[in-house]
Amino acid sequence: MLLSLNNVEVVYDRVFLAVKSVSIDVGEGGLVALLGANGAGKSTTLKSVSGLLKPERGAVTRGEIAFAGRDLLALDPPERVRAGIAHVLEGRRVFGHLTPEENLLAATTMHGDRAHVKRLMERTFAWFPRLSERARTQAGYLSGGEQQMLAIGRALMTEPKLLLLDEPSLGLAPFLVDEIFDIIRRINKEAGVAVLLVEQNAAAALEVAEVAYVIDNGRVVMNGTAEVVKANPDVEAAYLGGGHSVDFRAVKHYRRRRRWLT
Amino acid sequence: MDLWLIGELALTGALVGLMYALVAVGIVLVYKTSGVANFAQGAIAMSGGYATWAIAAFLGLPMWVAIPLALVAMFGFGMLVEHAVLRHMVGQPVIMIIMVTFGIEIFLRGFMPGTFGVAVKRLDLGIPQAPMFLGEMLINRAYLVGGAVSAALILAAIVLFNSRAGIVMRAVSDDQGASWSVGIRVERAIAVAWGLAGATATAAGILWGSVQGIDWSLSLLLMKALAIAILGGLDSIPGVLLAGLIVGVCESLATGVIDPLVGGGTRDIVASVIIVLTLLVRPYGLFGREHIERV
Ligand SMILES: Nc1ncnc2c1ncn2[C@@H]1O[C@H](COP(=O)(O)OP(=O)(O)O)[C@@H](O)[C@H]1O
Ligand SMILES: [Mg+2]
Numbered sequence: 001m002l003l004s005l006n007n008v009e010v011v012y013d014r015v016f017l018a019v020k021s022v023s024i025d026v027g028e029g030g031l032v033a034l035l036g037a038n039g040a041g042k043s044t045t046l047k048s049v050s051g052l053l054k055p056e057r058g059a060v061t062r063g064e065i066a067f068a069g070r071d072l073l074a075l076d077p078p079e080r081v082r083a084g085i086a087h088v089l090e091g092r093r094v095f096g097h098l099t100p101e102e103n104l105l106a107a108t109t110m111h112g113d114r115a116h117v118k119r120l121m122e123r124t125f126a127w128f129p130r131l132s133e134r135a136r137t138q139a140g141y142l143s144g145g146e147q148q149m150l151a152i153g154r155a156l157m158t159e160p161k162l163l164l165l166d167e168p169s170l171g172l173a174p175f176l177v178d179e180i181f182d183i184i185r186r187i188n189k190e191a192g193v194a195v196l197l198v199e200q201n202a203a204a205a206l207e208v209a210e211v212a213y214v215i216d217n218g219r220v221v222m223n224g225t226a227e228v229v230k231a232n233p234d235v236e237a238a239y240l241g242g243g244h245s246v247d248f249r250a251v252k253h254y255r256r257r258r259r260w261l262t
Numbered sequence: 263m264d265l266w267l268i269g270e271l272a273l274t275g276a277l278v279g280l281m282y283a284l285v286a287v288g289i290v291l292v293y294k295t296s297g298v299a300n301f302a303q304g305a306i307a308m309s310g311g312y313a314t315w316a317i318a319a320f321l322g323l324p325m326w327v328a329i330p331l332a333l334v335a336m337f338g339f340g341m342l343v344e345h346a347v348l349r350h351m352v353g354q355p356v357i358m359i360i361m362v363t364f365g366i367e368i369f370l371r372g373f374m375p376g377t378f379g380v381a382v383k384r385l386d387l388g389i390p391q392a393p394m395f396l397g398e399m400l401i402n403r404a405y406l407v408g409g410a411v412s413a414a415l416i417l418a419a420i421v422l423f424n425s426r427a428g429i430v431m432r433a434v435s436d437d438q439g440a441s442w443s444v445g446i447r448v449e450r451a452i453a454v455a456w457g458l459a460g461a462t463a464t465a466a467g468i469l470w471g472s473v474q475g476i477d478w479s480l481s482l483l484l485m486k487a488l489a490i491a492i493l494g495g496l497d498s499i500p501g502v503l504l505a506g507l508i509v510g511v512c513e514s515l516a517t518g519v520i521d522p523l524v525g526g527g528t529r530d531i532v533a534s535v536i537i538v539l540t541l542l543v544r545p546y547g548l549f550g551r552e553h554i555e556r557v
Contacts, residue, residue: 052443081444
């Protein structure tokens with residue numbers, strides 16, 4: 001396994017238990033989806049892997065996280081990036097006052113060789129031709145879709161073995177969602193980068209993922225191949241709806257009515 | 263009022279303004295990287311002057327050795343301030359952080375003269391005393407050298423900010439969490455900004471020390487530097503360059519033109535007037551970035 005979380009527990013502010021005993025495996029070159037409603041603990045799980053809990057006063061209080069055979073919990077966030085983990089945060093979080101080109105350069109502190117950085121830059125612009133057209137505008141003025149591409153492109157500059165993607169489709173028009181998921185699939189298939197994909201758009205995520213975990217209230221409540229998870233009636237009702245589009249209000253309503261799967 | 267005199271005042275003002283601007287560079291560097299308003303920069307410049315003098319006087323070293331040593335030492339001092347104090351203030355309200363940096367300013371103002379004695383220290387860079395004539399304008403050579411060195415260092419800072427190291431500092435100022443996520447050592451970037459603030463302040467302290475000697479009053483450069491940083495936009499080094507020239511020229515003309523009419527004292531209010539006017543009329547300064555509201 002490339003990444004394995006084993007009974008991980010995360011606490012914020014020393015008191016708030018956000019993730020309770022979560023175990024997740026991502027294989028070399030795998031594409032795994034992590035699904036769940038708002039507040040279920042998806043982002044927290046990703047942060048436990050990338051180490052970004054600390055700035056938010058969160059900590060892994062129990063369990064182990066291993067990456068390529070190493071104990072991740074002993075490493076600080078920049079070392080985890082150097083080990084091969086890149087985290088695309090929820091809400092894109094591009095450097096708004098920097099140009100796309102500068103955004104990409106800012107993510108290359110681990111590379112000493114200029115020629116190598118230049119090659120990576122060209123590769124990224126080849127992945128995202130739309131970014132090269134806007135390479136000199138401040139990233140804060142890019143559209144949501146372009147910012148998401150930039151955030152993913154920026155993460156790829158670190159040459160990750162594993163990409164953690166937190167709700168890449170959030171707030172994007174449907175045709176852009178398709179484009180983003182297409183890119184995710186290509187990064188996974190063509191560049192061989194393993195992906196752990198967090199989504200509320202379960203329909204889209206289950207189209208690309210091989211394996212999926214469903215998390216609710218800080219616990220994994222179901223896992224299996226994408227087909228099995230897709231076919232589950234509870235998931236069907238909660239996430240996939242009738243017309244394959246997700247209605248968040250319906251999800252919440254459903255959860256209030258019945259504490260499903262737990 | 264003849265034109266030669268106006269020209270002399272303006273040119274001297276511009277040179278002096280560049281020397282002020284060099285103090286402001288450190289305020290901008292730190293603000294741009296970490297969002298912290300560095301109110302200790304005046305006393306750090308003063309301490310850099312003292313450090314240079316002390317290294318030369320106590321170790322018996324020539325200036326060309328003492329200056330680089332002092333620059334390195336004060337780079338370390340800047341990093342130390344970040345390590346020992348500001349790193350522990352992360353997440354505190356802005357006003358607390360301002361008070362802490364201002365506390366460092368006050369402490370150094372007392373500590374340095376207390377340690378080395380209150381008498382003014384001479385710092386001789388070997389610049390000839392005799393003024394230079396440009397047409398009928400008399401220009402002080404110390405200002406000429408000081409202005410030129412300051413301009414060169416400010417240009418170097420602009421180049422730095424467009425290099426990868428500078429891009430990383432700007433990235434840190436934009437979004438620390440996102441910086442962590444792509445492998446940037448955020449704390450190190452901020453410490454380096456403080457180190458550079460210490461070194462540039464020291465360069466300014468040396469240049470000013472060679473003009474007026476070294477004592478606690480060098481720390482009053484803080485006012486000029488704040489005026490320049492605010493007018494320039496707090497996070498723009500080209501802004502510092504232009505604002506430095508504006509502040510220097512205004513001060514010099516005020517001294518030469520208005521002082522004789524009102525009986526003196528206008529020099530020191532120029533900086534404060536500029537601070538207040540900027541904050542009222544254009545709070546993000548000449549070149550400061552506005553917040554990008556979209557997404
Ligand atoms: N920085 C934080 N401090 C305290 N509680 C937090 C913090 N971040 C998230 N939480 C809480 O942890 C739980 C899980 O949040 P999160 O992982 O963001 O959920 P998701 O990404 O699935 O929407 C929520 O109850 C949320 O309120
Ligand atoms: Mg989330």
